[in-house]
Amino acid sequence: MKRLFAVLALLGAVGVSAPAWAEEKPAAPAATSVVAPAAAPAAAPAAEAAAPAAAAPVANKGDNAWLMTSAALVILMSIPGLALFYGGLVRSKNMLSVLMQVFVTFSLISVFWVVYGYSVAFTEGGGFFGVLDKVFLKGITVDSVAATFTKGVVVSELAYVVFQGAFAAITCALIVGAFAERAKFAAILVFMVAWFTFSYLPMAHMVWYWAGPDAYVDAAAGDAATKTAGFLFQKGALDFAGGTVVHINAAMAGLVGALVMGKRIGYGRESMAPHSLTFTMIGASLLWFGWFGFNAGSALEASGAAALAMVNTWVATACAAMSWMLAEWALKGKPSMLGAASGAVAGLVAITPAAGFVGVVGAIVIGLLAGVICLWGVNGLKRMIGADDSLDVFGVHGVGGMLGAILTGVFADPALGGTGVYDYVLNKVGDFDMKAQIISQLWGVGTVIVWSGVVSLVAFKLVDLVIGLRVPEEEEREGLDITSHGETAYHY
Numbered sequence: 001m002k003r004l005f006a007v008l009a010l011l012g013a014v015g016v017s018a019p020a021w022a023e024e025k026p027a028a029p030a031a032t033s034v035v036a037p038a039a040a041p042a043a044a045p046a047a048e049a050a051a052p053a054a055a056a057p058v059a060n061k062g063d064n065a066w067l068m069t070s071a072a073l074v075i076l077m078s079i080p081g082l083a084l085f086y087g088g089l090v091r092s093k094n095m096l097s098v099l100m101q102v103f104v105t106f107s108l109i110s111v112f113w114v115v116y117g118y119s120v121a122f123t124e125g126g127g128f129f130g131v132l133d134k135v136f137l138k139g140i141t142v143d144s145v146a147a148t149f150t151k152g153v154v155v156s157e158l159a160y161v162v163f164q165g166a167f168a169a170i171t172c173a174l175i176v177g178a179f180a181e182r183a184k185f186a187a188i189l190v191f192m193v194a195w196f197t198f199s200y201l202p203m204a205h206m207v208w209y210w211a212g213p214d215a216y217v218d219a220a221a222g223d224a225a226t227k228t229a230g231f232l233f234q235k236g237a238l239d240f241a242g243g244t245v246v247h248i249n250a251a252m253a254g255l256v257g258a259l260v261m262g263k264r265i266g267y268g269r270e271s272m273a274p275h276s277l278t279f280t281m282i283g284a285s286l287l288w289f290g291w292f293g294f295n296a297g298s299a300l301e302a303s304g305a306a307a308l309a310m311v312n313t314w315v316a317t318a319c320a321a322m323s324w325m326l327a328e329w330a331l332k333g334k335p336s337m338l339g340a341a342s343g344a345v346a347g348l349v350a351i352t353p354a355a356g357f358v359g360v361v362g363a364i365v366i367g368l369l370a371g372v373i374c375l376w377g378v379n380g381l382k383r384m385i386g387a388d389d390s391l392d393v394f395g396v397h398g399v400g401g402m403l404g405a406i407l408t409g410v411f412a413d414p415a416l417g418g419t420g421v422y423d424y425v426l427n428k429v430g431d432f433d434m435k436a437q438i439i440s441q442l443w444g445v446g447t448v449i450v451w452s453g454v455v456s457l458v459a460f461k462l463v464d465l466v467i468g469l470r471v472p473e474e475e476e477r478e479g480l481d482i483t484s485h486g487e488t489a490y491h492y
Helices: 002-012 061-089 092-121 157-179 185-208 219-226 243-261 277-299 304-332 337-351 360-385 393-411 434-466 473-478 480-485
Strands: 145-147 154-156
Touching: 061 092, 061 154, 061 157, 061 277, 092 157, 092 185, 092 480, 145 157, 154 157, 157 185, 157 243, 157 393, 185 243, 185 434, 185 480, 243 337, 243 393, 243 434, 277 304, 277 337, 304 337, 304 360, 337 360, 337 393, 360 393, 393 434, 473 480
Parallel strands: none
Antiparallel strands: 145 154
Protein backbone atom coordinates (compact mmCIF):
# COMPACT_ATOMS: atom_id res chain seq x y z
CA MET A 1 0.00 0.00 0.00
CA LYS A 2 2.91 2.39 0.68
CA ARG A 3 3.97 1.97 -2.92
CA LEU A 4 0.39 2.66 -4.11
CA PHE A 5 0.13 5.91 -2.15
CA ALA A 6 3.56 7.01 -3.31
CA VAL A 7 2.58 6.50 -6.95
CA LEU A 8 -0.73 8.29 -6.43
CA ALA A 9 1.00 11.24 -4.81
CA LEU A 10 3.54 11.44 -7.61
CA LEU A 11 0.86 11.37 -10.31
CA GLY A 12 -1.29 13.89 -8.44
CA ALA A 13 1.56 16.36 -8.36
CA VAL A 14 2.03 16.24 -12.13
CA GLY A 15 1.04 19.47 -13.85
CA VAL A 16 1.61 21.30 -17.06
CA SER A 17 2.60 24.89 -17.22
CA ALA A 18 2.36 27.56 -19.84
CA PRO A 19 1.82 31.30 -19.78
CA ALA A 20 -1.23 33.44 -19.16
CA TRP A 21 -4.31 33.53 -17.02
CA ALA A 22 -7.84 32.77 -18.18
CA GLU A 23 -11.30 31.75 -17.06
CA GLU A 24 -13.75 28.94 -17.59
CA LYS A 25 -15.34 27.50 -20.64
CA PRO A 26 -18.31 25.15 -20.94
CA ALA A 27 -19.18 22.53 -23.45
CA ALA A 28 -19.21 23.27 -27.16
CA PRO A 29 -17.61 25.54 -29.69
CA ALA A 30 -20.78 27.09 -31.07
CA ALA A 31 -21.85 28.01 -27.59
CA THR A 32 -19.56 27.92 -24.63
CA SER A 33 -18.47 30.13 -21.77
CA VAL A 34 -15.63 31.83 -20.04
CA VAL A 35 -14.93 34.19 -17.20
CA ALA A 36 -14.03 36.96 -19.58
CA PRO A 37 -15.59 40.41 -19.19
CA ALA A 38 -16.56 42.46 -22.22
CA ALA A 39 -13.61 44.13 -23.90
CA ALA A 40 -12.93 47.70 -22.85
CA PRO A 41 -12.69 50.59 -25.35
CA ALA A 42 -9.26 51.04 -26.88
CA ALA A 43 -8.84 54.56 -25.53
CA ALA A 44 -10.85 57.32 -23.95
CA PRO A 45 -10.47 61.07 -23.47
CA ALA A 46 -9.45 62.22 -20.01
CA ALA A 47 -12.95 63.40 -19.20
CA GLU A 48 -14.45 60.05 -20.14
CA ALA A 49 -11.75 58.21 -18.22
CA ALA A 50 -13.23 59.57 -15.04
CA ALA A 51 -16.62 58.06 -15.84
CA PRO A 52 -17.66 55.18 -13.56
CA ALA A 53 -16.59 51.75 -14.74
CA ALA A 54 -19.25 49.42 -16.10
CA ALA A 55 -20.70 47.16 -13.44
CA ALA A 56 -19.30 43.64 -13.42
CA PRO A 57 -21.79 41.01 -14.60
CA VAL A 58 -23.67 39.24 -11.84
CA ALA A 59 -24.70 35.59 -11.99
CA ASN A 60 -28.35 34.95 -12.70
CA LYS A 61 -29.92 33.02 -9.82
CA GLY A 62 -32.08 30.92 -12.12
CA ASP A 63 -29.13 29.86 -14.25
CA ASN A 64 -27.12 29.11 -11.11
CA ALA A 65 -29.93 26.98 -9.71
CA TRP A 66 -30.20 25.00 -12.94
CA LEU A 67 -26.44 24.45 -13.18
CA MET A 68 -26.15 23.26 -9.57
CA THR A 69 -29.17 20.98 -10.02
CA SER A 70 -27.60 19.60 -13.20
CA ALA A 71 -24.33 18.94 -11.37
CA ALA A 72 -26.22 16.95 -8.75
CA LEU A 73 -27.96 14.98 -11.50
CA VAL A 74 -24.61 14.11 -13.08
CA ILE A 75 -23.34 12.92 -9.70
CA LEU A 76 -26.45 10.74 -9.43
CA MET A 77 -25.51 9.20 -12.77
CA SER A 78 -22.30 7.85 -11.23
CA ILE A 79 -23.43 6.99 -7.73
CA PRO A 80 -25.63 5.05 -7.71
CA GLY A 81 -26.68 5.01 -11.39
CA LEU A 82 -23.60 3.70 -13.18
CA ALA A 83 -22.58 1.60 -10.17
CA LEU A 84 -25.91 -0.27 -10.19
CA PHE A 85 -25.99 -0.58 -13.97
CA TYR A 86 -22.54 -2.15 -14.02
CA GLY A 87 -23.07 -4.11 -10.81
CA GLY A 88 -26.11 -5.90 -12.14
CA LEU A 89 -24.22 -6.96 -15.25
CA VAL A 90 -21.45 -8.87 -13.45
CA ARG A 91 -21.63 -12.16 -11.56
CA SER A 92 -22.81 -11.97 -7.96
CA LYS A 93 -19.32 -12.74 -6.61
CA ASN A 94 -18.08 -9.48 -8.15
CA MET A 95 -21.03 -7.18 -7.48
CA LEU A 96 -19.50 -5.35 -4.53
CA SER A 97 -16.15 -4.95 -6.27
CA VAL A 98 -17.77 -3.07 -9.16
CA LEU A 99 -19.74 -0.88 -6.78
CA MET A 100 -16.50 -0.14 -4.95
CA GLN A 101 -14.56 0.64 -8.13
CA VAL A 102 -17.16 3.14 -9.36
CA PHE A 103 -17.70 4.74 -5.95
CA VAL A 104 -14.02 5.18 -5.13
CA THR A 105 -13.06 6.25 -8.66
CA PHE A 106 -15.71 8.96 -8.45
CA SER A 107 -14.34 10.09 -5.08
CA LEU A 108 -10.69 9.98 -6.17
CA ILE A 109 -11.20 11.99 -9.35
CA SER A 110 -13.36 14.54 -7.52
CA VAL A 111 -10.41 15.28 -5.23
CA PHE A 112 -7.87 15.59 -8.04
CA TRP A 113 -10.28 17.76 -10.03
CA VAL A 114 -10.19 20.36 -7.26
CA VAL A 115 -6.45 19.97 -6.67
CA TYR A 116 -5.32 20.60 -10.26
CA GLY A 117 -7.77 19.17 -12.81
CA TYR A 118 -9.98 22.21 -13.17
CA SER A 119 -6.99 24.47 -13.62
CA VAL A 120 -5.35 22.30 -16.28
CA ALA A 121 -8.59 21.89 -18.24
CA PHE A 122 -10.08 25.38 -18.00
CA THR A 123 -7.35 28.01 -17.98
CA GLU A 124 -5.60 29.51 -20.95
CA GLY A 125 -2.34 27.84 -21.85
CA GLY A 126 -1.61 26.04 -25.10
CA GLY A 127 -3.87 24.12 -27.43
CA PHE A 128 -3.67 20.97 -25.29
CA PHE A 129 -3.23 21.98 -21.64
CA GLY A 130 -4.08 24.91 -19.43
CA VAL A 131 -1.85 26.15 -16.62
CA LEU A 132 -1.70 25.74 -12.85
CA ASP A 133 -2.98 29.20 -11.89
CA LYS A 134 -6.08 27.77 -10.21
CA VAL A 135 -4.71 24.78 -8.32
CA PHE A 136 -6.82 24.08 -5.23
CA LEU A 137 -9.27 26.54 -6.86
CA LYS A 138 -6.94 29.41 -5.97
CA GLY A 139 -8.51 32.79 -6.55
CA ILE A 140 -12.03 31.44 -7.05
CA THR A 141 -14.47 33.03 -4.60
CA VAL A 142 -18.22 33.22 -4.14
CA ASP A 143 -18.14 36.29 -6.38
CA SER A 144 -16.18 34.67 -9.24
CA VAL A 145 -18.18 34.14 -12.41
CA ALA A 146 -17.98 32.09 -15.59
CA ALA A 147 -19.61 33.18 -18.82
CA THR A 148 -22.32 31.20 -20.58
CA PHE A 149 -23.19 30.90 -24.26
CA THR A 150 -24.75 34.37 -24.20
CA LYS A 151 -22.76 37.58 -24.19
CA GLY A 152 -22.89 39.32 -20.81
CA VAL A 153 -24.59 36.37 -19.07
CA VAL A 154 -22.62 34.59 -16.36
CA VAL A 155 -22.95 31.87 -13.73
CA SER A 156 -21.06 31.37 -10.49
CA GLU A 157 -17.67 29.86 -11.19
CA LEU A 158 -17.95 27.49 -8.23
CA ALA A 159 -21.12 26.01 -9.74
CA TYR A 160 -19.26 25.53 -13.01
CA VAL A 161 -16.39 23.84 -11.17
CA VAL A 162 -18.59 21.17 -9.61
CA PHE A 163 -20.56 20.65 -12.83
CA GLN A 164 -17.45 19.97 -14.88
CA GLY A 165 -15.90 17.96 -12.05
CA ALA A 166 -18.85 15.58 -12.09
CA PHE A 167 -18.20 15.04 -15.82
CA ALA A 168 -14.57 14.17 -15.17
CA ALA A 169 -15.47 11.72 -12.41
CA ILE A 170 -18.08 9.76 -14.35
CA THR A 171 -15.82 9.57 -17.41
CA CYS A 172 -13.16 7.76 -15.41
CA ALA A 173 -15.77 5.54 -13.73
CA LEU A 174 -17.08 4.43 -17.15
CA ILE A 175 -13.76 2.77 -17.91
CA VAL A 176 -13.97 0.14 -15.16
CA GLY A 177 -16.72 -1.76 -16.98
CA ALA A 178 -14.35 -2.87 -19.73
CA PHE A 179 -12.12 -4.95 -17.45
CA ALA A 180 -14.56 -5.78 -14.66
CA GLU A 181 -14.10 -9.02 -12.68
CA ARG A 182 -10.33 -9.33 -13.05
CA ALA A 183 -8.44 -6.10 -12.27
CA LYS A 184 -6.53 -5.24 -9.09
CA PHE A 185 -8.19 -2.47 -7.13
CA ALA A 186 -4.90 -0.64 -6.48
CA ALA A 187 -3.99 -0.83 -10.17
CA ILE A 188 -7.32 0.71 -11.15
CA LEU A 189 -6.79 3.68 -8.84
CA VAL A 190 -3.27 4.42 -10.05
CA PHE A 191 -4.32 4.08 -13.69
CA MET A 192 -7.26 6.44 -13.15
CA VAL A 193 -5.05 9.24 -11.84
CA ALA A 194 -2.60 8.86 -14.74
CA TRP A 195 -5.35 8.67 -17.39
CA PHE A 196 -7.30 11.56 -15.87
CA THR A 197 -4.17 13.73 -15.92
CA PHE A 198 -2.91 12.92 -19.40
CA SER A 199 -6.05 12.01 -21.35
CA TYR A 200 -9.20 13.48 -19.80
CA LEU A 201 -7.80 16.91 -18.93
CA PRO A 202 -6.15 17.62 -22.30
CA MET A 203 -9.22 16.39 -24.19
CA ALA A 204 -11.49 18.64 -22.13
CA HIS A 205 -9.14 21.55 -22.79
CA MET A 206 -8.86 20.78 -26.52
CA VAL A 207 -12.62 20.65 -27.06
CA TRP A 208 -14.18 23.00 -24.50
CA TYR A 209 -11.68 25.72 -23.69
CA TRP A 210 -12.17 29.07 -25.41
CA ALA A 211 -12.06 32.74 -24.52
CA GLY A 212 -15.83 33.03 -24.18
CA PRO A 213 -18.42 34.98 -26.20
CA ASP A 214 -17.58 38.42 -24.78
CA ALA A 215 -14.13 38.24 -26.38
CA TYR A 216 -15.67 38.25 -29.87
CA VAL A 217 -16.30 41.99 -30.24
CA ASP A 218 -15.06 42.20 -33.83
CA ALA A 219 -13.33 40.04 -36.43
CA ALA A 220 -9.80 40.83 -35.28
CA ALA A 221 -10.63 40.24 -31.62
CA GLY A 222 -12.42 37.03 -32.57
CA ASP A 223 -9.42 35.70 -34.48
CA ALA A 224 -7.14 36.53 -31.57
CA ALA A 225 -9.49 34.87 -29.08
CA THR A 226 -9.81 31.70 -31.17
CA LYS A 227 -6.03 31.33 -31.24
CA THR A 228 -6.05 30.97 -27.44
CA ALA A 229 -8.67 28.18 -27.55
CA GLY A 230 -8.16 24.45 -27.35
CA PHE A 231 -6.83 22.58 -30.37
CA LEU A 232 -10.13 20.97 -31.40
CA PHE A 233 -12.14 24.10 -30.68
CA GLN A 234 -9.92 25.84 -33.21
CA LYS A 235 -10.67 23.01 -35.65
CA GLY A 236 -14.38 23.76 -35.25
CA ALA A 237 -15.33 20.42 -33.65
CA LEU A 238 -18.77 20.50 -31.98
CA ASP A 239 -19.31 18.51 -28.79
CA PHE A 240 -22.22 19.81 -26.76
CA ALA A 241 -21.86 17.56 -23.73
CA GLY A 242 -19.07 15.02 -24.18
CA GLY A 243 -19.29 12.65 -27.14
CA THR A 244 -15.53 12.92 -27.64
CA VAL A 245 -14.36 14.18 -24.24
CA VAL A 246 -16.36 11.62 -22.23
CA HIS A 247 -17.57 8.65 -24.25
CA ILE A 248 -15.02 7.94 -26.97
CA ASN A 249 -12.26 8.95 -24.57
CA ALA A 250 -13.37 6.47 -21.89
CA ALA A 251 -14.22 3.76 -24.44
CA MET A 252 -10.72 3.80 -25.92
CA ALA A 253 -9.21 3.47 -22.44
CA GLY A 254 -11.53 0.58 -21.69
CA LEU A 255 -10.77 -1.22 -24.94
CA VAL A 256 -7.02 -0.89 -24.43
CA GLY A 257 -7.39 -2.11 -20.85
CA ALA A 258 -9.39 -5.14 -21.93
CA LEU A 259 -6.79 -6.05 -24.54
CA VAL A 260 -3.81 -5.53 -22.23
CA MET A 261 -5.34 -7.48 -19.32
CA GLY A 262 -6.59 -10.34 -21.44
CA LYS A 263 -9.81 -12.31 -21.16
CA ARG A 264 -11.49 -13.44 -17.97
CA ILE A 265 -10.83 -17.01 -16.92
CA GLY A 266 -13.48 -19.18 -18.54
CA TYR A 267 -14.53 -16.49 -21.03
CA GLY A 268 -16.40 -18.15 -23.89
CA ARG A 269 -16.65 -21.46 -22.01
CA GLU A 270 -18.44 -20.62 -18.76
CA SER A 271 -21.65 -18.69 -18.20
CA MET A 272 -20.99 -15.05 -17.35
CA ALA A 273 -24.59 -13.90 -17.46
CA PRO A 274 -25.64 -10.78 -15.53
CA HIS A 275 -26.59 -11.70 -11.99
CA SER A 276 -29.29 -9.02 -11.57
CA LEU A 277 -31.03 -7.38 -14.51
CA THR A 278 -33.22 -5.72 -11.89
CA PHE A 279 -30.25 -3.65 -10.72
CA THR A 280 -29.21 -3.04 -14.32
CA MET A 281 -32.65 -1.68 -15.19
CA ILE A 282 -32.65 0.57 -12.10
CA GLY A 283 -29.17 1.79 -12.98
CA ALA A 284 -30.12 2.50 -16.60
CA SER A 285 -33.17 4.43 -15.42
CA LEU A 286 -31.06 6.54 -13.05
CA LEU A 287 -28.62 7.18 -15.88
CA TRP A 288 -31.46 8.37 -18.12
CA PHE A 289 -32.79 10.62 -15.36
CA GLY A 290 -29.38 12.06 -14.52
CA TRP A 291 -28.50 12.52 -18.18
CA PHE A 292 -30.94 15.43 -18.38
CA GLY A 293 -28.47 17.28 -16.18
CA PHE A 294 -25.57 15.98 -18.25
CA ASN A 295 -26.97 17.24 -21.58
CA ALA A 296 -29.44 20.00 -20.76
CA GLY A 297 -27.12 21.31 -18.05
CA SER A 298 -24.40 21.79 -20.67
CA ALA A 299 -26.38 24.74 -22.03
CA LEU A 300 -25.20 26.46 -18.81
CA GLU A 301 -28.38 28.54 -18.77
CA ALA A 302 -32.00 27.80 -17.94
CA SER A 303 -32.85 28.60 -21.54
CA GLY A 304 -34.53 27.36 -24.68
CA ALA A 305 -31.26 25.69 -25.63
CA ALA A 306 -31.43 23.67 -22.41
CA ALA A 307 -35.01 22.71 -23.21
CA LEU A 308 -33.99 21.58 -26.70
CA ALA A 309 -31.20 19.44 -25.26
CA MET A 310 -33.63 17.96 -22.75
CA VAL A 311 -36.23 17.03 -25.39
CA ASN A 312 -33.54 15.55 -27.65
CA THR A 313 -32.13 13.50 -24.77
CA TRP A 314 -35.58 12.19 -23.93
CA VAL A 315 -36.66 11.21 -27.43
CA ALA A 316 -33.34 9.90 -28.79
CA THR A 317 -32.99 7.60 -25.80
CA ALA A 318 -36.49 6.24 -26.23
CA CYS A 319 -35.88 5.65 -29.94
CA ALA A 320 -32.63 3.79 -29.27
CA ALA A 321 -34.22 1.58 -26.61
CA MET A 322 -36.95 0.63 -29.08
CA SER A 323 -34.67 0.08 -32.09
CA TRP A 324 -32.22 -2.11 -30.12
CA MET A 325 -35.06 -4.16 -28.63
CA LEU A 326 -36.87 -4.61 -31.95
CA ALA A 327 -33.68 -5.55 -33.80
CA GLU A 328 -32.79 -8.07 -31.12
CA TRP A 329 -36.34 -9.41 -31.15
CA ALA A 330 -36.11 -9.94 -34.91
CA LEU A 331 -32.71 -11.62 -34.66
CA LYS A 332 -33.17 -13.76 -31.55
CA GLY A 333 -36.91 -14.26 -31.42
CA LYS A 334 -37.42 -12.57 -28.02
CA PRO A 335 -37.09 -9.01 -26.70
CA SER A 336 -34.84 -8.73 -23.65
CA MET A 337 -34.63 -6.37 -20.70
CA LEU A 338 -30.87 -6.23 -21.17
CA GLY A 339 -31.37 -5.16 -24.78
CA ALA A 340 -33.84 -2.40 -23.92
CA ALA A 341 -31.59 -1.04 -21.15
CA SER A 342 -28.48 -1.23 -23.33
CA GLY A 343 -30.30 0.50 -26.16
CA ALA A 344 -31.33 3.33 -23.86
CA VAL A 345 -27.71 3.89 -22.80
CA ALA A 346 -26.62 3.78 -26.45
CA GLY A 347 -29.14 6.48 -27.28
CA LEU A 348 -27.97 8.63 -24.37
CA VAL A 349 -24.38 8.31 -25.56
CA ALA A 350 -25.11 9.09 -29.21
CA ILE A 351 -27.23 12.18 -28.55
CA THR A 352 -24.74 13.67 -26.08
CA PRO A 353 -22.50 15.54 -28.57
CA ALA A 354 -25.53 16.63 -30.60
CA ALA A 355 -28.07 17.45 -27.89
CA GLY A 356 -28.02 21.25 -28.21
CA PHE A 357 -27.20 21.43 -31.91
CA VAL A 358 -29.80 19.23 -33.66
CA GLY A 359 -33.54 19.41 -34.01
CA VAL A 360 -35.97 16.80 -32.76
CA VAL A 361 -36.07 14.93 -36.09
CA GLY A 362 -32.29 14.74 -36.03
CA ALA A 363 -32.45 13.36 -32.49
CA ILE A 364 -34.94 10.70 -33.57
CA VAL A 365 -32.71 9.57 -36.43
CA ILE A 366 -29.62 9.51 -34.20
CA GLY A 367 -31.48 7.46 -31.58
CA LEU A 368 -32.86 4.93 -34.04
CA LEU A 369 -29.45 4.42 -35.63
CA ALA A 370 -27.68 4.21 -32.27
CA GLY A 371 -29.81 1.29 -31.10
CA VAL A 372 -29.09 -0.82 -34.18
CA ILE A 373 -25.45 0.14 -34.72
CA CYS A 374 -24.48 -0.28 -31.06
CA LEU A 375 -26.20 -3.69 -31.05
CA TRP A 376 -23.77 -4.60 -33.82
CA GLY A 377 -20.98 -3.00 -31.80
CA VAL A 378 -21.46 -5.33 -28.82
CA ASN A 379 -21.86 -8.41 -31.00
CA GLY A 380 -20.24 -8.34 -34.45
CA LEU A 381 -17.58 -5.70 -33.80
CA LYS A 382 -16.69 -7.20 -30.43
CA ARG A 383 -16.04 -10.59 -32.06
CA MET A 384 -13.96 -8.95 -34.77
CA ILE A 385 -11.74 -7.20 -32.22
CA GLY A 386 -11.52 -10.27 -29.99
CA ALA A 387 -11.40 -8.35 -26.72
CA ASP A 388 -13.19 -9.36 -23.53
CA ASP A 389 -14.78 -5.96 -22.96
CA SER A 390 -16.73 -7.22 -19.95
CA LEU A 391 -19.61 -4.74 -19.96
CA ASP A 392 -19.35 -3.54 -23.59
CA VAL A 393 -17.92 -0.12 -22.87
CA PHE A 394 -16.45 0.24 -26.35
CA GLY A 395 -19.43 -1.24 -28.17
CA VAL A 396 -21.82 1.24 -26.56
CA HIS A 397 -19.80 4.31 -25.57
CA GLY A 398 -17.18 4.12 -28.29
CA VAL A 399 -19.43 3.22 -31.21
CA GLY A 400 -22.30 5.38 -29.97
CA GLY A 401 -20.01 8.31 -29.29
CA MET A 402 -18.46 8.16 -32.76
CA LEU A 403 -21.87 7.88 -34.41
CA GLY A 404 -23.25 10.85 -32.49
CA ALA A 405 -20.17 13.01 -33.01
CA ILE A 406 -20.18 12.51 -36.79
CA LEU A 407 -23.95 12.91 -37.18
CA THR A 408 -23.77 16.17 -35.23
CA GLY A 409 -22.02 17.56 -38.29
CA VAL A 410 -25.00 16.52 -40.40
CA PHE A 411 -28.05 17.37 -38.29
CA ALA A 412 -26.71 20.65 -36.89
CA ASP A 413 -27.54 22.03 -40.33
CA PRO A 414 -30.42 24.57 -39.98
CA ALA A 415 -31.85 23.16 -43.22
CA LEU A 416 -32.36 19.87 -41.31
CA GLY A 417 -33.77 21.50 -38.21
CA GLY A 418 -30.49 22.10 -36.40
CA THR A 419 -29.32 25.25 -34.69
CA GLY A 420 -26.32 25.85 -36.91
CA VAL A 421 -23.13 27.39 -35.53
CA TYR A 422 -23.44 30.80 -33.89
CA ASP A 423 -21.13 33.58 -35.10
CA TYR A 424 -20.32 35.72 -32.07
CA VAL A 425 -18.76 38.45 -34.19
CA LEU A 426 -21.86 38.92 -36.35
CA ASN A 427 -24.15 37.97 -33.42
CA LYS A 428 -26.19 35.59 -35.52
CA VAL A 429 -26.11 32.02 -36.83
CA GLY A 430 -23.51 31.77 -39.55
CA ASP A 431 -23.67 30.02 -42.91
CA PHE A 432 -23.49 26.26 -42.44
CA ASP A 433 -21.08 24.12 -44.48
CA MET A 434 -21.96 20.47 -43.81
CA LYS A 435 -18.88 19.04 -45.48
CA ALA A 436 -16.54 21.31 -43.52
CA GLN A 437 -18.37 20.55 -40.28
CA ILE A 438 -18.17 16.79 -40.79
CA ILE A 439 -14.43 17.16 -41.38
CA SER A 440 -14.21 19.09 -38.11
CA GLN A 441 -16.12 16.30 -36.37
CA LEU A 442 -13.75 13.70 -37.80
CA TRP A 443 -10.84 15.72 -36.43
CA GLY A 444 -12.40 15.36 -33.00
CA VAL A 445 -13.08 11.63 -33.33
CA GLY A 446 -9.67 10.84 -34.77
CA THR A 447 -7.80 12.91 -32.20
CA VAL A 448 -9.47 11.31 -29.19
CA ILE A 449 -9.00 7.78 -30.57
CA VAL A 450 -5.27 8.30 -30.99
CA TRP A 451 -4.71 10.41 -27.88
CA SER A 452 -6.64 8.22 -25.45
CA GLY A 453 -5.37 5.04 -27.06
CA VAL A 454 -1.71 6.00 -26.67
CA VAL A 455 -2.07 7.44 -23.16
CA SER A 456 -4.04 4.38 -22.03
CA LEU A 457 -1.53 1.90 -23.43
CA VAL A 458 1.42 3.64 -21.78
CA ALA A 459 -0.43 4.03 -18.47
CA PHE A 460 -1.56 0.41 -18.34
CA LYS A 461 1.90 -0.87 -19.16
CA LEU A 462 3.54 1.29 -16.48
CA VAL A 463 0.98 0.29 -13.85
CA ASP A 464 1.47 -3.37 -14.79
CA LEU A 465 5.22 -3.00 -14.23
CA VAL A 466 4.84 -1.29 -10.85
CA ILE A 467 1.77 -2.99 -9.33
CA GLY A 468 0.46 -5.60 -11.74
CA LEU A 469 -2.93 -5.28 -13.42
CA ARG A 470 -4.68 -8.60 -12.73
CA VAL A 471 -5.52 -10.46 -9.58
CA PRO A 472 -4.16 -14.04 -9.29
CA GLU A 473 -6.20 -16.79 -10.93
CA GLU A 474 -7.45 -18.26 -7.66
CA GLU A 475 -8.71 -14.84 -6.52
CA GLU A 476 -10.49 -14.28 -9.81
CA ARG A 477 -12.22 -17.66 -9.52
CA GLU A 478 -13.32 -17.00 -5.95
CA GLY A 479 -14.53 -13.51 -6.80
CA LEU A 480 -13.19 -10.04 -6.12
CA ASP A 481 -15.73 -9.18 -3.43
CA ILE A 482 -14.10 -11.46 -0.86
CA THR A 483 -10.53 -11.55 -2.15
CA SER A 484 -10.09 -7.82 -2.80
CA HIS A 485 -12.41 -6.28 -0.23
CA GLY A 486 -13.18 -8.92 2.42
CA GLU A 487 -16.91 -8.36 1.96
CA THR A 488 -19.76 -9.70 -0.10
CA ALA A 489 -22.70 -7.93 -1.69
CA TYR A 490 -25.14 -10.55 -0.44
CA HIS A 491 -25.60 -12.72 2.65
CA TYR A 492 -28.07 -15.47 1.93
